[in-house]
Amino acid sequence: MTIREVHQGRLRTPFYSRLAALDTVNTWHEWKGYTSAEELYCAETEYFAIRNATAVFDLTPMTKYRITGPDALPYIDRLVTRDMTKVKPGRVAYAVWCDDQGQVIDDGTIFHLRDGEYRLCSQERHFAWLNAAAIGFDVTITEETADIAALAVQGPTSFSILSRMGLGGLAELKLFDLTHVDFEGVELMVSRTGFTGDLGYELWIAPEKAEVLWDKLFAAGKVTGIRAIGTHALEVARIEAGLIAVYEEFLPVDETVRTGRSRSPLELGLGWLVDFKKVNFNGRRALADEKRRGSTWRLVKLDIEGNKAAHHSYIYAKEKGNKKEIGFITSAVWSPVCKQNIALGTVKTPHGKVGDNVWVEIYYQREMHWSRVMAKATVVDKPFWFPPRRSATPPGPY
Amino acid sequence: MTDSYDVIVVGAGHNGLVCSALLAKAGKKVLVLEANDRVGGAAVTREFADGYSVSACAHLLYQLQPSVCKDLGLKPKLATKDMQTIALSDNGKHVRYSGVDVNGVNDSDTQNYRAFHKRMARYADLLNTYLNKTPPRLGTTDFKDLSTLARLGLDIRRLGKEDMREFLRLIGMNIHDELNERFENPLLKGALSFDAVLGTHLGPRSPGTIMTYLYRLAGDHGRLAIPQGGMGSISDSLATLARDAGVTIRTGIPVGRIVVENGRVGGVETTAGEHFESLTVVSNADPKRTIMDLVGARHVETGFTRRIDHIRMRGNAAKLHLALDGLPQIDGLTEEDFAERLVIAPDEHYVERAFNPAKYGECSPQPIIELTFPSFRDESLAPTGQHVLSAVLQYAPYQLAGGWKDEAKDAFRDTAINVIARYMPDIASRVVASELLTPADIEREFHITGGHWHHGELSLDQFLFVRPVCGAAQYRMPLDGLYLCGAGAHPGGGVSGAAGRNAARTILRRERAA
Numbered sequence: 001m002t003i004r005e006v007h008q009g010r011l012r013t014p015f016y017s018r019l020a021a022l023d024t025v026n027t028w029h030e031w032k033g034y035t036s037a038e039e040l041y042c043a044e045t046e047y048f049a050i051r052n053a054t055a056v057f058d059l060t061p062m063t064k065y066r067i068t069g070p071d072a073l074p075y076i077d078r079l080v081t082r083d084m085t086k087v088k089p090g091r092v093a094y095a096v097w098c099d100d101q102g103q104v105i106d107d108g109t110i111f112h113l114r115d116g117e118y119r120l121c122s123q124e125r126h127f128a129w130l131n132a133a134a135i136g137f138d139v140t141i142t143e144e145t146a147d148i149a150a151l152a153v154q155g156p157t158s159f160s161i162l163s164r165m166g167l168g169g170l171a172e173l174k175l176f177d178l179t180h181v182d183f184e185g186v187e188l189m190v191s192r193t194g195f196t197g198d199l200g201y202e203l204w205i206a207p208e209k210a211e212v213l214w215d216k217l218f219a220a221g222k223v224t225g226i227r228a229i230g231t232h233a234l235e236v237a238r239i240e241a242g243l244i245a246v247y248e249e250f251l252p253v254d255e256t257v258r259t260g261r262s263r264s265p266l267e268l269g270l271g272w273l274v275d276f277k278k279v280n281f282n283g284r285r286a287l288a289d290e291k292r293r294g295s296t297w298r299l300v301k302l303d304i305e306g307n308k309a310a311h312h313s314y315i316y317a318k319e320k321g322n323k324k325e326i327g328f329i330t331s332a333v334w335s336p337v338c339k340q341n342i343a344l345g346t347v348k349t350p351h352g353k354v355g356d357n358v359w360v361e362i363y364y365q366r367e368m369h370w371s372r373v374m375a376k377a378t379v380v381d382k383p384f385w386f387p388p389r390r391s392a393t394p395p396g397p398y
Numbered sequence: 399m400t401d402s403y404d405v406i407v408v409g410a411g412h413n414g415l416v417c418s419a420l421l422a423k424a425g426k427k428v429l430v431l432e433a434n435d436r437v438g439g440a441a442v443t444r445e446f447a448d449g450y451s452v453s454a455c456a457h458l459l460y461q462l463q464p465s466v467c468k469d470l471g472l473k474p475k476l477a478t479k480d481m482q483t484i485a486l487s488d489n490g491k492h493v494r495y496s497g498v499d500v501n502g503v504n505d506s507d508t509q510n511y512r513a514f515h516k517r518m519a520r521y522a523d524l525l526n527t528y529l530n531k532t533p534p535r536l537g538t539t540d541f542k543d544l545s546t547l548a549r550l551g552l553d554i555r556r557l558g559k560e561d562m563r564e565f566l567r568l569i570g571m572n573i574h575d576e577l578n579e580r581f582e583n584p585l586l587k588g589a590l591s592f593d594a595v596l597g598t599h600l601g602p603r604s605p606g607t608i609m610t611y612l613y614r615l616a617g618d619h620g621r622l623a624i625p626q627g628g629m630g631s632i633s634d635s636l637a638t639l640a641r642d643a644g645v646t647i648r649t650g651i652p653v654g655r656i657v658v659e660n661g662r663v664g665g666v667e668t669t670a671g672e673h674f675e676s677l678t679v680v681s682n683a684d685p686k687r688t689i690m691d692l693v694g695a696r697h698v699e700t701g702f703t704r705r706i707d708h709i710r711m712r713g714n715a716a717k718l719h720l721a722l723d724g725l726p727q728i729d730g731l732t733e734e735d736f737a738e739r740l741v742i743a744p745d746e747h748y749v750e751r752a753f754n755p756a757k758y759g760e761c762s763p764q765p766i767i768e769l770t771f772p773s774f775r776d777e778s779l780a781p782t783g784q785h786v787l788s789a790v791l792q793y794a795p796y797q798l799a800g801g802w803k804d805e806a807k808d809a810f811r812d813t814a815i816n817v818i819a820r821y822m823p824d825i826a827s828r829v830v831a832s833e834l835l836t837p838a839d840i841e842r843e844f845h846i847t848g849g850h851w852h853h854g855e856l857s858l859d860q861f862l863f864v865r866p867v868c869g870a871a872q873y874r875m876p877l878d879g880l881y882l883c884g885a886g887a888h889p890g891g892g893v894s895g896a897a898g899r900n901a902a903r904t905i906l907r908r909e910r911a912a
Binding site: 074075078079099100101129132133135136137279280281282283284285 | 658660661694695696697698699700701702703704707869876
């Protein structure tokens with residue numbers, strides 16, 4: 001047996017040449033086997049492109065599966081907790097899927113591309129689970145991560161730029177709609193989806209057309225401002241939008257060893273995605289039981305006093321005299337657009353009801369020395385950043 | 399118009415009959431639907447050639463639970479009981495054993511066998527207690543589960559320090575090593591190896607074959623009997639008892655699917671489209687057929703279907719039936735010995751070698767064979783002066799490379815007859831008619847997935863708390879109203895009735911609790 005020399009420790013996406021040309025800081029990390037930029041010039045500047053202009057993020061490494069076959073719908077409907085019979089062709093559904101104990105494996109988006117033809121996108125790989133779920137169903141599941149180049153085009157001017165590029169039909173495209181358009185003789189799929197909580201789209205195309213797509217996009221964006229961004233900027237926008245992320249707000253249950261370290265959808269604020277009217281789906285029995293009994297954990301969105309980001313902080317019920325913490329922060333950031341110190345966290349029930357006050361123990365360092373502050377925080381209901389333009393149809397021109 | 403019942407039992411195997419009779423005795427309105435034209439499942443007697451009948455699948459009775467007989471008033475009529483096992487030698491110096499006694503071996507083996515059997519019987523008694531109990535769930539706070547579990551721990555501890563240590567050493571071990579530590583005589587080692595692997599996809603050097611040996615001993619210490627009229631008479635008696643208790647039994651009606659409505663069982667639909675309503679459906683079919691074929695994966699959850707799909711249940715035992723114009727000659731046996739159980743497994747290596755090809759989808763060129771002449775004490779099975787031979791042949795893998803075509807079957811039958819002829823030289827000339835049932839035939843005829851007569855391999859990972867799969871070991875499937883009562887549930891195969899009885903008790907207990 002011969003061992004083939006490894007040419008590349010990390011794969012490069014079809015957009016690599018364009019990203020590398022823009023890159024000035026050389027901070028790349030590994031994302032599911034691909035190299036992915038953390039930032040390209042400055043994370044703050046990139047962040048403001050999301051909120052004030054248009055940001056372009058290469059999401060090719062996002063895991064993608066194609067699900068087809070006569071049983072595709074019943075298969076997906078059992079897989080996830082929400083009712084997929086309501087998701088018509090041309091629609092996208094955010095969904096979460098669980099094991100038999102009702103614990104979250106992952107969340108992701110399911111694109112109903114055409115009648116009976118679906119694409120499931122998630123952060124993590126799930127081929128083994130998807131295949132196990134296929135036992136007894138007439139479906140075909142194909143890993144197509146490398147077969148599709150994908151870009152997120154997010155920000156208030158994104159609609160204008162894509163229209164200027166000549167992509168038709170976007171004005172009618174509602175939030176979570178998708179459409180197929182012709183681009184240079186190949187099919188380009190455009191979905192009105194994203195991870196920023198803002199107006200934005202995602203573009204999906206064959207890898208051979210990736211570079212030309214990028215070039216046309218950036219040419220069209222020249223007037224209104226367009227910037228390639230890395231994962232740091234996206235992370236800020238993600239927290240502002242109140243969106244949960246795997247390995248931040250939850251662990252895939254199959255990655256946990258200790259009991260109680262996984263989360264159910266009900267514990268992640270995703271109760272609205274769990275449709276008990278469906279007679280069966282993975283985790284239904286356990287979740288129905290949890291609903292009766294009450295959950296252990298609750299996801300909270302926190303508006304925290306002060307300006308010190310509450311990374312990794314414990315959460316307490318009172319300012320003083322606490323015997324034990326009630327939870328901890330999972331994601332925290334100073335929100336430039338909201339001018340708020342915001343965080344997502346997980347607390348034990350019955351704590352953390354909307355409107356409750358909790359206390360966050362923040363440690364911070366000034367010139368090597370550590371200080372500690374107990375900051376008052378309020379549990380809020382809505383995402384911190386939730387602009388009307390996110391869902392306005394047709395989107396306004398900018 | 400559909401008929402409505404308290405309980406519908408799918409399949410009239412002996413466990414289904416036991417379960418239905420016990421439920422009817424408790425006042426339930428019970429319907430049993432059987433696909434075949436007669437009751438009994440794999441415990442049937444049927445004619446395989448004009449005038450010759452035989453127990454078509456299971457042919458020796460050794461595990462029928464006294465608790466089942468007592469609860470139902472079943473009094474089996476036996477043609478032969480307390481049978482010896484005779485390990486055949488080609489030089490006529492056969493070895494015989496029954497209970498603690500062994501003949502034809504040296505003094506050391508005789509003494510060691512006595513000690514071996516006593517100890518094994520003691521462990522088997524421990525096991526036997528649990529065959530009649532619903533296995534406890536692990537990790538619950540349910541009082542009954544905890545007390546059964548505590549009792550199990552206590553019972554193991556009460557074996558005494560030395561025996562407990564030995565029990566824990568042996569339970570996962572292979573029979574080959576243990577036999578070679580104790581015995582010298584190859585025939586004895588061969589026959590005991592055979593006892594441990596009978597009906598499994600295991601060789602004597604496979605781990606867990608002490609456990610399968612204990613399982614065999616658990617019923618009455620391995621005492622063997624043949625019912626008068628063949629195994630079908632047990633099923634017929636059970637059916638009569640069930641009908642007397644008010645059970646409606648309908649044969650020749652295959653169930654096409656178990657109807658699921660609003661996330662729970664609502665009844666069954668036959669392949670002919672007939673509907674029967676019931677909020678409780680008990681399946682006597684194997685777990686794979688029950689879940690994957692009758693219920694459908696979409697009505698249960700993924701982790702569960704994955705576990706069900708992974709149940710190892712590929713049969714490896716074939717059944718050979720010969721109609722004979724008279725008893726064959728066997729060197730070194732008296733005529734009375736035809737009432738006993740004869741075994742062809744000349745040494746422990748022979749048994750393992752027989753298993754080797756089966757791992758790769760081939761039949762044993764030198765199979766191990768268990769032979770009985772049921773007609774010897776039961777004239778109802780063959781014309782006067784003539785006889786039937788009922789044999790179990792191993793190994794004949796379910797997934798035979800190339801498939802079980804007619805040529806493959808003929809070749810394996812000839813192989814077996816040639817091996818038998820080594821001990822009974824005139825056997826071939828006495829054959830009037832023959833029938834070979836491969837695992838594929840057993841699957842087709844008795845509707846057992848993989849033709850595995852235990853409805854799933856008996857091994858530590860598919861036993862007790864995890865039979866058929868973890869999370870569903872208490873007869874109750876993770877679909878409201880659905881229960882399992884066949885050999886695929888705890889404790890496993892063999893004509894014992896334990897699974898059927900335990901299932902009925904579980905259903906009644908749940909109802910009382912509700």
